Amino acid sequence: MTQKVAVLGTGKIGEALLSGMIRAGWAPADLLVTTRRAERAEELRTRYGVDPVANAEAAKRADTLILACKPQDMGALLDELAPHVTADRLVVSAAAGITTAFIEERLPASTAVVRVMPNTPVLVDEGMSVISAGSHASADDLAHAEAIFGAVGKTLRVPEAQQDACTALSGSGPAYFYFLVEAMTDAGILLGLPRDKAHDLIVQAAIGAAVMLRDSGEHPVKLRENVTSPAGTTINAIRELENHGVRAALIAALEAARDRSRELASGNG
Numbered sequence: 001m002t003q004k005v006a007v008l009g010t011g012k013i014g015e016a017l018l019s020g021m022i023r024a025g026w027a028p029a030d031l032l033v034t035t036r037r038a039e040r041a042e043e044l045r046t047r048y049g050v051d052p053v054a055n056a057e058a059a060k061r062a063d064t065l066i067l068a069c070k071p072q073d074m075g076a077l078l079d080e081l082a083p084h085v086t087a088d089r090l091v092v093s094a095a096a097g098i099t100t101a102f103i104e105e106r107l108p109a110s111t112a113v114v115r116v117m118p119n120t121p122v123l124v125d126e127g128m129s130v131i132s133a134g135s136h137a138s139a140d141d142l143a144h145a146e147a148i149f150g151a152v153g154k155t156l157r158v159p160e161a162q163q164d165a166c167t168a169l170s171g172s173g174p175a176y177f178y179f180l181v182e183a184m185t186d187a188g189i190l191l192g193l194p195r196d197k198a199h200d201l202i203v204q205a206a207i208g209a210a211v212m213l214r215d216s217g218e219h220p221v222k223l224r225e226n227v228t229s230p231a232g233t234t235i236n237a238i239r240e241l242e243n244h245g246v247r248a249a250l251i252a253a254l255e256a257a258r259d260r261s262r263e264l265a266s267g268n269g
Contacts, residue, residue, distance in 0.1 A: 005148065006032035006062035008055055008077065009069035010044055013094060016122045017066065018048060020151035032058050059084035064092060064144065067103075071095045071264045078106040087111050090141050092148070094118055096167050097264025100134030100160060112137045114145045117163060117171045118152070127153030128170045132160035164265070168257035176253070181206060 005026065007014045010033040022028060028049035035041045041052035059065060059081045069077050074095050085091070087110045093103055100113040107113070113134035121127045129149035133142055146155045158166060181202050188198025212223055228234045241247070 003064065003144075004030050004032060004062045005064045005066065006034065006053070006058035007066045007068055008034045008058055008081075009067065009073070010035050010040070011068065013118060013120070013122060014066070014068035015044070016127075016152055017068070017094075017118075017148065018044070018050065020122070020125060021148060022048060024147075024151035032062050034058050055080050056084050059089070062089070064090045064148075066092045066094060066148070068094045071097050074098050074102070075106070078103060082107055085111060090114065090137075090144060092116055092145050096171060097164070097261045099265050100132070100137075102265070104134055104136070110136050112141045114141055115160060115163060116145060116149055117167050118149060119171050120174050122149075122152035125152050129153060129155045130163065130166040130170060131155055131157050132163055133157075134160075164258045164261040165254075167261040168254045172257045176250070177206065 005021065007018050010018060014033070018031060018033060021031065029051075031048075031050045032053050033041070033044050033050050034053060034055050035044065044050055045052055053061070055077065065081070065085070067074065067077060074093070085107050087108045090112045091103060091107065092114045093100070094116050096117060098115070100115050103113045104111060114137050115132045115134065116129050118127050118129040122129070127149070129152075131142060131145050131149070142157065146157075149155050156166075181199075184202045185195065185198045188201065189195055193201070209223075212218070213220060216223065224238075228238065
């Protein structure tokens, strides 16, 4: 039997999932989307050949519902969906901080719920999506969620208790790298380089370093040591980073992101 998948709240992340699924082989006829604006719905219909519907209609027709709304909108969306969701549906949440228990309490008993935390590189098929099972989700449900999010990058299963930490590290992670690139580009300008050249140098250094981390199998300390010659330029830079507490600041930043994820889960949005 053909499985229908609905993406509810088709913003940037939702559209990335939609396009990735189509490239991975899902037929547009088996995909539904919901949006707040009629012009956005028509844009998605034209671009992908999918069927825009209302949230209630998606709940009635789709076998899998991907909730790609903002965390603060989740309660209202679930209230709208609940009368139309049957217990044989799979509900996948991609909203930061929203627990599977929060969703299960608002839907029919025994509804399978899977929680996923993607990050924005799904927009370029290089995302990391962290996946956790709710109380009623089966191995098949997890595998189905992995197939969907695997179309736009890698996936990783973790216990739900680790989701807030993963949100801080991976969900928010790209922003930390952009912040670092921004700061290093400014430093390049201070050192006398034009902005465009400083940007190109740092971006390629970041891409090369990431590929080496992924493909070499080496610990990051080892890779750093390979660049760090005795009494050389790199060790002087590392000393300044340590003197300014960069490592401690990163740890504190991730703790703050984790704590905010917990606040969202508790309803303090």
